[in-house]
Amino acid sequence: MGTRYNDGQENAHTDYPVTDLLQMMGHASRPLVDNSGKSVILCHAPRKEYYKKFLRLTQNSNYYNLQGVSHRHLSEHFSELVENTLNNLEVSKSVAIEDDVVLSPLNLGMIASYYYLSYTTIERFSSSLSTKTKMKGLLEILASASEYALLPIHRGEEE
Structure with a gap:
């Protein structure tokens, strides 16, 4: 995968945000089908070292707001991340959590997963x-989907 895209507004090639690249790499495997996935990043040699530092959590602790890089700090960070994510999904009625351990998908969560929608979009719908x-009203609701904010806009199509 390349690290740049054509930005129609700027009429130039622009680097993808690192978060987008990490998300693309996360899609290199199919959940519940593949045990692992591989991703190849194609970039200019000077950018190689820059992208390598985002592949390891401990080497870029400030980016992830880590308090430290010890095993305890990483464990606390991941636990908090998982808890916050599950709470957001439960509030959006995408999943049900029973006894703090049993996780069940709800209809909204399955619809969002099937159509690749964010949980905030399906909650809004x-x-x-x-x-x-x-x-x-239907058109306004559809146009408010957060996924549209990620679409590139070509020059002259702003309106």
Whole structure:
């Protein structure tokens, strides 16, 4: 995968944000199908060292707001990350958590997963749609999906 894309607004090639590259690398395997995945990053040699430092959590602790790089610090960081993520998914009605250990997907979570929607988008759709929603309201709700913020805009298409 390359590390740059054509930005229509700037009319130039722009580097992907590191978070986008990490997400793309995370999609290198299919959950519940593959045990591992491989990703190849194609970039200019001077950028190689820059990207390598994002592959290891302990080498870039400031980026991840770690208090330290010991095993205890990493464990606490991951535990907090998992707890916050699960709480967000539970609040959005994407998953149900029973007895703090049993995790079950709910309909909204399965729909979001199937259509590659973020949990915030499916939560917005669920809370905004009703049987009385008119066409204009439906279009406004669909246009408010957070996924549209990630689409590149070509020059002249701003409106």
